[in-house]
Amino acid sequence: MWRWRPRTAAPTASACSDGGWGGVAGGGGGLPSPSPSGPVTPPALLPPLPRSPRTFRLDQAELQRRFRSLQRRLHPDGFGQSSQAEREFSEQHSALVNEAYDTLRRPLSRGLYLLQLRGVELQTGADSEADPEFLSEIMEINEKLAATDQEDARAELEVHIAAKQEELAKDVAQAFDQDDLQKAKRVLAKMKYFANLEEKVKSKKIPS
Incomplete structure (x- = not known):
């Protein structure tokens, strides 16, 4: 067992x-x-x-x-x-x-653990493998987050990030359904970027 x-x-x-x-x-x-x-x-x-x-x-x-x-x-x-x-x-x-x-x-940690069980792990600093358009999107969100001090703007970014994570979770579920571990690896790498953005949004929230 x-x-x-x-x-x-x-x-x-x-x-x-x-x-x-x-x-x-x-x-x-x-x-x-x-x-x-x-x-x-x-x-x-x-x-x-x-x-x-x-x-x-x-x-x-x-x-x-x-x-x-x-x-x-x-x-x-x-x-x-x-x-x-x-x-x-x-x-x-x-x-x-x-x-x-x-x-x-959590979808991200569950997916990473599934990959680990199959002998596949994400490598740190693997930006060279990421889609340039995707990296540009991440940079744009980072810049917007750094430039705003308005709670409404941060809330809007938080909703956008959550929607992206939900979309990616569907993609990675499909990848695992198809036993496409390389696709799952690519999608999970994107999810890690958005998870980092989620943490940044949380850290900038004004305590109530």
């Missing part, structure tokens, strides 16, 4: 061999028994379907429901009177569930 690996760890071929979300889904939906010396196998965040495909598309409501259900069962607050091994088990698995949920709930 494939196990969930933190995003900092590169998956091996054997870890990905079942073709499903096994590491996040856990395969059966139950909690593993505490075992400080054994392998860590996080439980289900996705529906417990055998060999459920690692697709980009997922049901966000179901993902959130399963996350909340698991955290109610795994949160360290519920293990205050338990043994040291059980408390450590709770802390470790609760953190893994948090990381899995944080990765899967």
Whole structure:
């Protein structure tokens, strides 16, 4: 059974061999028994379907429901009177569930993780591979953001950026549906640019 690996760890071929979300889904939906010396196998965040495909598309409501259900069962607050091994088990698995949920709930991080599972990673500083027209668009938005101090103008840019991200998310979903990893890589690189712009808009917002 494939196990969930933190995003900092590169998956091996054997870890990905079942073709499903096994590491996040856990395969059966139950909690593993505490075992400080054994392998860590996080439980289900996705529906417990055998060999459920690692697709980009997922049901966000179901993902959130399963996350909340698991955290109610795994949160360290519920293990205050338990043994040291059980408390450590709770802390470790609760953190893994948090990381899995944080990765899967956002289109960009989910897409990057899917690429990582297939041995494909975005390289930093790969502007030479980007479309010049696209880079020009990003520069224009950056200039508008830097030049404005008006909340209305920033809000307009924020809506524009969100619309672009939604459009790109549809493109990357289609790319994964077609198993076109190079296209998915190109689209995700664009999404990273817009994600950076989103952070810039947030940092310039006037506190209410």
